[in-house]
Amino acid sequence: MDTSEVSAVWATDLKEFLYNVVQHLFSSYFKQTKMVVVTREPETEPMLGDSGFDETISFTNSEQNSCREQAYRDLTSIMKAAPLQINSLQTCLNLLTTAISLQDITLVKRCIEYLNKNLNNENVLIVYSFLHKCQMPTMDPNQLQPSAPPLVEDEHLKGTNWVQTLIEDLRDNCLVIIDENADHLLKQPELLQLPYKDIYDIVTRDTLRVSSERVIYNVIYSWGLEECNRMTLSKHHLPEVLRQLRYAPRYGLMKRKEFKRKMEEILEEKDWRKIKFYLEEKAKNRRVDELPNKMSRPRLLTTDLKPTTKAQINARERLTRCERCIINVLTCWTAIFD
Structure with missing residues (x-):
């Protein structure tokens, strides 16, 4: 019997064992009220699929919370005994969504570990744009049938927004890669689909490596037009749509020929004149006050x-x-x- 046949037999036996464990665990807790529904999948299905657990568990009695939590922990601990293989970025993102909805910190950590190891300049925008969707599940006060209890193994994470805590490093790593490949990544169409906060956090970074601040201007201008289309507004509403993004380009670092009259479309007249005066005085090597909002401060390496x-x-x-x-x-x- 070769390795593949042994693995198949092992998976079948483990699946059968898991099914029996589920029956044993939950029949003793919820037999009278029938609050647990366990559906047995075909033997060819993996024990832990890309979209999460195969078993569907519903709980209705808050008085039996401790029993429910212990039963769920016993079940998932058995599932964790089988090695989990993540073979693609999209699979990992889908699995991360499932793990967050199930409030399974261990699985969330596994997904984040995979993403960190496989992060590069080709997929960084896909991952970065996904992270704003990673939010703590909200509890509906009218929902009387909570899902599986949260698996918060780390005591210091209990009662906290642990999702944001865990993805913070991943988000920082994404921003570092964007910093180092800014000229290339800031021209990608995926950037125009980012929400306001995500695009703002990128273009205002002191460490963004761009060959010219004109690159930043082009990004926010294109994003603003795209946002106007999404909001069914005309381009005359660009200043209102861009808000603080208008001041993200370091206009004081531009050459005079790069700073054009067209930029008045997003800037107020007084701001445009102030920047124009700064560039003219700087070209004449005269002392001039720095522009506000870091608009004349060099970016750092x-x-x-x-x-x-x-x-x-x-x-x-x-x-x-x-x-x-x-x-x-x-x-x-x-x-x-x-």
């Missing part, structure tokens, strides 16, 4: 900053410990042979 993600911080700490160890060894060596 990524290498000029301290590490921002936990992975970078941990790597730096390991390097620091190694350096201290080497220094201690050399100090001892010197003291012995001095």
